[in-house]
Amino acid sequence: xxxxxxxxxxxxxxxxxxxxxxxxxxxxxxxxxxxxxxxxxxxxxxxxxxxxxxxxxxxxxxxxxxxxxxxxxxxxxxxxxxxxxxxxxxxxxxxxxxxxxxxxxxxxxxxxxxxxxxxxxxxxxxxxxxxxxxxxxxxxxxxxxxxxxxxxxxxxxxxxxxxxxxxxxxxxxxxxxxxxxxxxxxxxxxxxxxxxxxxxxxxxxxxxxxxxxxxxxxxxxxxxxxxxxxxxxxxxxxxxxxxxxxxxxxxxxxxxxxxxxxxxxxxxxxxxxxxxxxxxxxxxxxxxxxxxxxxxxxxxxxxxxxxxxxxxxxxxxxxxxxxxxxxxxxxxxxxxxxxxxxxxxxxxxxxxxxxxxxxxxxxxxxxxxxxxxxxxxxxxxxxxxxxxxxxxxxxxxxxxxxxxxxxxxxxxxxxxxxxxxxxxxxxxxxxxxxxxxxxx
Amino acid sequence: xxxxxxxxxxxxxxxxxxxxxxxxxxxxxxxxxxxxxxxxxxxxxxxxxxxxxxxxxxxxxxxxxxxxxxxxxxxxxxxxxxxxxxxxxxxxxxxxxxxxxxxxxxxxxxxxxxxxxxxxxxxxxxxxxxxxxxxxxxxxxxxxxxxxxxxxxxxxxxxxxxxxxxxxxxxxxxxxxxxxxxxxxxxxxxxxxxxxxxxxxxxxxxxxxxxxxxxxxxxxxxxxxxxxxxxxxxxxxxxxxxxxxxxxxxxxxxxxxxxxxxxxxxxxxxxxxxxxxxxxxxxxxxxxxxxxxxxxxxxxxxxxxxxxxxxxxxxxxxxxxxxxxxxxxxxxxxxxxxxxxxxxxxxxxxxxxxxxxxxxxxxxxxxxxxxxxxxxxxxxxxxxxxxxxxxxxxxxxxxxxxxxxxxxxxxxxxxxxxxxxxxxxxxxxxxxxxxxxxxxxxxxxxxxxxxxxxxxxxxxxxxxxxxxxxxxxxxxxxxxxxxxxxxxxxxxx
Numbered sequence: 001x002x003x004x005x006x007x008x009x010x011x012x013x014x015x016x017x018x019x020x021x022x023x024x025x026x027x028x029x030x031x032x033x034x035x036x037x038x039x040x041x042x043x044x045x046x047x048x049x050x051x052x053x054x055x056x057x058x059x060x061x062x063x064x065x066x067x068x069x070x071x072x073x074x075x076x077x078x079x080x081x082x083x084x085x086x087x088x089x090x091x092x093x094x095x096x097x098x099x100x101x102x103x104x105x106x107x108x109x110x111x112x113x114x115x116x117x118x119x120x121x122x123x124x125x126x127x128x129x130x131x132x133x134x135x136x137x138x139x140x141x142x143x144x145x146x147x148x149x150x151x152x153x154x155x156x157x158x159x160x161x162x163x164x165x166x167x168x169x170x171x172x173x174x175x176x177x178x179x180x181x182x183x184x185x186x187x188x189x190x191x192x193x194x195x196x197x198x199x200x201x202x203x204x205x206x207x208x209x210x211x212x213x214x215x216x217x218x219x220x221x222x223x224x225x226x227x228x229x230x231x232x233x234x235x236x237x238x239x240x241x242x243x244x245x246x247x248x249x250x251x252x253x254x255x256x257x258x259x260x261x262x263x264x265x266x267x268x269x270x271x272x273x274x275x276x277x278x279x280x281x282x283x284x285x286x287x288x289x290x291x292x293x294x295x296x297x298x299x300x301x302x303x304x305x306x307x308x309x310x311x312x313x314x315x316x317x318x319x320x321x322x323x324x325x326x327x328x329x330x331x332x333x334x335x336x337x338x339x340x341x342x343x344x345x346x347x348x349x350x351x352x353x354x355x356x357x358x359x360x361x362x363x364x365x366x367x368x369x370x371x372x373x374x375x376x377x378x379x380x381x382x383x384x385x386x387x388x389x390x391x392x393x394x395x396x397x398x399x400x401x402x403x404x405x406x407x408x409x410x411x412x413x414x415x416x417x418x419x420x421x422x423x424x425x426x427x428x429x430x431x432x433x434x435x436x437x438x439x440x
Numbered sequence: 441x442x443x444x445x446x447x448x449x450x451x452x453x454x455x456x457x458x459x460x461x462x463x464x465x466x467x468x469x470x471x472x473x474x475x476x477x478x479x480x481x482x483x484x485x486x487x488x489x490x491x492x493x494x495x496x497x498x499x500x501x502x503x504x505x506x507x508x509x510x511x512x513x514x515x516x517x518x519x520x521x522x523x524x525x526x527x528x529x530x531x532x533x534x535x536x537x538x539x540x541x542x543x544x545x546x547x548x549x550x551x552x553x554x555x556x557x558x559x560x561x562x563x564x565x566x567x568x569x570x571x572x573x574x575x576x577x578x579x580x581x582x583x584x585x586x587x588x589x590x591x592x593x594x595x596x597x598x599x600x601x602x603x604x605x606x607x608x609x610x611x612x613x614x615x616x617x618x619x620x621x622x623x624x625x626x627x628x629x630x631x632x633x634x635x636x637x638x639x640x641x642x643x644x645x646x647x648x649x650x651x652x653x654x655x656x657x658x659x660x661x662x663x664x665x666x667x668x669x670x671x672x673x674x675x676x677x678x679x680x681x682x683x684x685x686x687x688x689x690x691x692x693x694x695x696x697x698x699x700x701x702x703x704x705x706x707x708x709x710x711x712x713x714x715x716x717x718x719x720x721x722x723x724x725x726x727x728x729x730x731x732x733x734x735x736x737x738x739x740x741x742x743x744x745x746x747x748x749x750x751x752x753x754x755x756x757x758x759x760x761x762x763x764x765x766x767x768x769x770x771x772x773x774x775x776x777x778x779x780x781x782x783x784x785x786x787x788x789x790x791x792x793x794x795x796x797x798x799x800x801x802x803x804x805x806x807x808x809x810x811x812x813x814x815x816x817x818x819x820x821x822x823x824x825x826x827x828x829x830x831x832x833x834x835x836x837x838x839x840x841x842x843x844x845x846x847x848x849x850x851x852x853x854x855x856x857x858x859x860x861x862x863x864x865x866x867x868x869x870x871x872x873x874x875x876x877x878x879x880x881x882x883x884x885x886x887x888x889x890x891x892x893x894x895x896x897x898x899x900x901x902x903x904x905x906x907x908x909x910x911x912x913x914x915x916x917x918x919x920x921x922x923x924x925x926x927x928x929x930x931x932x933x
Contacts, residue, residue: 045522332850347865356860358871365847365877375830375862375869 004035007142010062014148017064021113022121023147026129030144037138046137049323049355050265050294055209055237060179064148066096067172069203074099077168077201079229081416085166085197092172093180093210094149104161107194112150112185120152123187127217131243134269134298139239143181143213150183155222160193164414167198169212171236174204179211186216186224190248193223197417200229200261202236210238220248220274227417228266231259231424234289241267246277255411257421258285258293259428269298272306272334283312284408286401286425287320294323299341301334301364308338313408314345315401316352323355328369330362337364341371346378346404348397398429481538487511490638493538497607497641500614510627510637517631523794524823524855525763527736535701537639537672596654601685602647603658606674609645616647620678624707624744624771632703632765633740636672640705643674648683648714657913659688673704679714681747686717686913700725702761704739712747712774719912720768723760731790731819734762741768745777745803753780754797755911762791767825769798772806772834779808782908787820787852796826796843796857801834801867810841813905816852823855830867837867845875846904 011031015024039056040047069091079085086107089099095111102109116124129144155161171180188194202208218224226242238261244252258264270279285293299308314322328339345354358371378400386396405425412418425431481492490511494504519530596603602613610617627637648654679685689706702724708716718741727734737760743752754768770779781797799808808828816822822845830837845854856873878900886896902909909917 335850345862347862347867350865352865354860354862356858356871358856358858358873360845360856360873360875361853362845362847362855362875363850363853365850365852367847367875367877369875371856371871371873373858373860373869373871375860375867377865377868 004038007031007034007145011145014062014064014146018113018148021148022116023113027145027147030129030132030141030147033132034138034141034145037136037141039142040137040139044137046296046325049321050263050292052139052239052263052265055263058177058207060177060207060209062146062179062181063092063094066091066094066098066149069099069170069172073170073203077170077199079166079168079197079199079417080420081164081414082166085163086161088151088153088165088167090149090151090167090169090180090182092170092178093182093212095151095182095184104163106156106159106192107161107165108154108156110152112147112152112183115152115154115185120154120187123154123217124152124185127187127215127245128185130245131213131215131241131269134243134271134300135241135267139211140213140241140267143183143211143241146181147183150185153184153186155188155192155194157189158191159189164195164197167196169198169200169210171200171202171208171210172204173202173206173208173236175206177207177209179209182210182212182214184214186214188216188218188222188224190219191221192219195225195227195414197227197229197414200232200236200238200240202233205235208233208236210236210240212238213241214243216242216244218244218246218248218250218252221250222248223251224253225413226252226254227412227414228254228256229259229417229421230257230261230264230266232261234260234291235262237261237263239265239267241269243267243269243271244279245271246273246279248274249276250274251277252279253411253413254279254281255408256281256283256295257408257412258283258287258295259421259424260287261291261293263292263294265294265296267296267298269300270308271300271302272308273302275303275305277303277306279306279308280411281308281310281312282408282411284314284405285312285322286315286317286405286428287322288317288428290319292321292323295325297326298329299327299339300329300331301337301339302331304333304335304337306334306337306339308340310341311408312343313404314343314354315348315404316345316354317348319349319351321353321355324373325357325359326371327359327361328371330364330367330369332363335364335366337367337369339367339369343371343373344404345375346401347375348378348401394430398431401429402426402431480536483536484533485535485537485639489537493639493641496538497610499607499610502614502618503610506622506627507638510634511639513628514631514634514638517628517634519631523765524821524825524857525765525792525794527763527792530701530736532635538641599652599655600649601652601654602645604645606640606643606645606676609676613645613647616678617645617676620709621676621707624709624742625705625740630740632738633705636674636703636705636740640672640674643676643704645675646677646685646687648679648685650680651682652680653683654685657686657688671700671702671704675704675706676709677707677716677718678709679711679716679750681712681714683711684715687719688913689718689720701736702738704741706739706741706768708743708752710743710745710747710750710752710777713749714747715751715753716743717753717913718743718755718768720754720756720758722756722758722764725762726760726791727762727789729789729818731762734791735760737761737764737766739766741766742771743769743779744771745774745779745806747774747777748803749776750774751778751780753782753911755782755908756784756795757908757912758783758785758793758795761793764791764793764795766795767797769800770808771800771802772808773802775803776805777803778806781808781810781812782911783812784815784905784908785813785822786815787817787822789818789820791818791820793821794823794825796824798827799829799839801828801830801837801839804833804835805837806834807838808840810839810843811907812841812843813908814843814845814854815848815901815904816845816854817848819851821853821855823857824873825857827859827861828869828871829859830862830864830869832863834864835866837864837869839867839869839871841871843873844904845873846901847875847877
């Protein structure tokens with residue numbers, strides 16, 4: 001299926017079905033790019049440690065419509081705090097307004113196809129597909145070549161919706177293999193503010209591959225918090241791209257939590273296009289079994305006086321593999337940049353692997369940039385300390401791992417989500433008492 | 441008391457800038473051409489040329505076959521493109537692959553050596569007799585591919601140490617060469633090592649027998665002389681069980697307008713409890729201030745700690761070359777073995793350096809330490825590219841890496857590409873990197889105490905590079921500081 005003909009068939013079908021949305025030309029362009037570049041192999045530097053092409057050795061369905069899911073299914077999927085949240089549903093990669101609940105009046109959502117034609121068309125035209133300037137591989141082009149059933153999210157000027165936005169990506173692989181390609185464009189207007197939480201769920205046991213692209217535009221004086229919670233089935237794979245453009249002086253805060261999935265690849269790009277931007281990127285990956293998680297981050301400083309801070313922590317058990325590649329670019333004009341990056345990993349088992357590549361590319365002199373990377377096992381002294389005070393070995397290890405993770409977890413601001421993630425980690429560690437605020 | 445700290449005056453900043461500019465504009469001081477008749481091969485590379493070189497050197501058949509094998513492999517390979525350097529394509533048919541001073545050499549007697557050559561060394565400040573008498577360093581000087589003088593050989597011979605040119609080693613010690621050559625850097629390792637294997641003209645061979653501690657620092661000077669001559673050196677150092685050797689390599693090259701290719705191969709082999717310390721000061725011609733000319737320095741350096749408790753230490757001060765492409769590596773195969781890499785890389789004007797190291801942890805309880813300091817000025821780009829690999833069976837591996845970059849001016853770039861691959865959970869790997877410029881507060885602090893900006897910059901840069909400079913043998917440290925001064929004169933005292 002690696003051959004372009006396979007994609008071509010599906011692509012031609014989509015172009016026939018969806019002729020009027022105004023997105024045909026961008027699809028066409030990206031399809032040509034996809035045909036040129038193909039699916040990346042491990043010979044591609046950006047995919048050196050992640051054998052993504054192995055996912056393409058089977059046939060997938062390319063759904064163009066959202067399918068129905070039962071109320072029961074949804075119940076199991078919904079995140080805590082959903083009663084008070086704005087909920088958006090993607091089913092098999094297609095935005096499904098039927099299930100979505102918008103509770104905040106300040107939040108405007110609509111299918112991307114609609115936005116491409118109404119008063120937001122300028123924004124769509126300007127920003128849709130910008131991520132392809134940074135991700136020049138076939139995977140990103142594949143998503144854009146199949147832009148369809150996407151969503152446009154708009155936060156109005158000066159508004160701050162009081163509820164967070166929960167985005168559910170559901171893949172219904174109960175009967176056939178599914179390649180879901182959700183696409184979203186988020187526009188946060190001047191002086192606006194929003195919280196986004198995104199999660200991924202696969203139903204059924206057939207192959208599930210989600211290739212997602214979200215582009216976020218942050219205007220002057222706006223603030224965004226973005227949380228990605230990945231705890232999908234062990235046979236579900238995904239490439240998840242989040243491309244953030246800070247076009248005005250603005251603040252972004254992202255937390256990526258990867259807890260399960262077959263092959264999980266995250267591309268997080270933060271492009272600082274205005275002076276005095278600030279970005280905080282946090283990540284935690286805690287993987288077991290034979291899973292593979294790959295976090296690629298890019299912070300591109302294109303303007304002076306920006307600040308970025310990255311902290312990615314990894315805990316790898318069994319035969320799991322963790323990959324971290326963080327790039328910091330400081331352009332020549334971006335004087336007075338402060339850019340920090342730290343990646344810390346713990347290997348809990350003999351079979352676990354870490355591949356890290358923290359990368360700095362700096363063309364301006366008056367900057368402060370640093371990165372650090374560590375790989376090790378649990379601290380023997382810490383274990384001994386706890387053991388000598390009568391704490392069982394299992395409990396002692398769990399405590400140390402939990403403490404390691406808290407550095408990232410504490411940056412999850414919505415409390416319901418924080419508890420939800422804490423609980424999953426406690427369960428994973430077989431922690432006897434669920435860890436909550438009182439205990440810390 | 442008024443404790444308010446005033447910002448430095450504009451004039452101070454200007455002064456500092458001009459200091460840097462001066463550094464950038466500094467001319468290469470070692471540019472001159474020695475006029476000696478050279479015995480050259482025709483231009484270009486073909487099987488005939490490989491045969492010509494081999495015949496010129498009276499090599500045995502096995503050596504010729506080995507070269508031809510390398511040549512045929514090279515034909516199938518492609519020039520690597522991954523390094524963070526840019527240069528116009530090299531025409532490999534436009535290079536003279538063999539050039540030797542015509543004069544017949546009588547080793548052992550310095551007096552019989554061409555006075556022109558002697559003067560060359562004097563200009564470099566390494567006059568052979570001076571070195572011999574004062575410092576006790578044995579110098580195996582190489583000018584344009586042929587070893588012209590080997591001193592102290594007798595003294596070393598008494599201890600059983602073999603220190604000679606590669607061509608002599610092929611004639612006199614074929615068993616050792618056959619046994620060890622290309623075991624660390626295989627012929628097909630990479631494009632440039634294959635090229636080197638096919639056409640290498642000379643180099644140094646050093647063999648330290650069991651339990652011997654080499655009493656002096658061994659050293660060679662490489663020098664590119666005739667125009668359009670690529671220099672392809674090959675060095676092999678074998679340290680038997682329990683032995684120790686410290687080896688120095690230094691280079692300066694005359695000023696040229698055309699780019700010259702330098703593709704050397706260095707192999708180090710350390711057996712049980714052996715230690716090899718390899719120090720380099722590299723100051724090939726870096727090109728003029730517009731980026732014209734300069735040496736392409738594409739070098740493969742690799743050592744293997746084959747035995748238990750062995751140690752290999754690389755120290756390099758890289759100030760020259762238009763393009764540097766060099767990754768001295770250590771394969772830590774023996775249990776408890778140690779690998780070290782200390783580097784100062786200075787780039788100026790339009791120089792490009794892509795340098796770093798690879799530490800392959802294979803044995804148990806292996807340790808490695810990487811300290812890399814990059815200084816970029818002018819329009820140059822300086823990259824650190826390193827790999828720390830801990831394999832599945834490398835229990836208790838330990839690595840510490842530190843790479844710091846200093847930027848002088850806003851037109852240059854500093855890049856860091858560290859690769860960290862850990863497949864064993866008992867490993868402890870640390871990596872840290874920083875990039876910054878010289879702080880205005882640091883300069884101000886010095887100025888305040890009566891130290892002018894120029895001296896202050898010198899102080900700070902010296903301090904920045906000190907961790908690495910301290911690793912150099914004393915005989916070399918002086919020259920290394922001189923070379924650093926030449927690259928960034930005005931900044932370094």
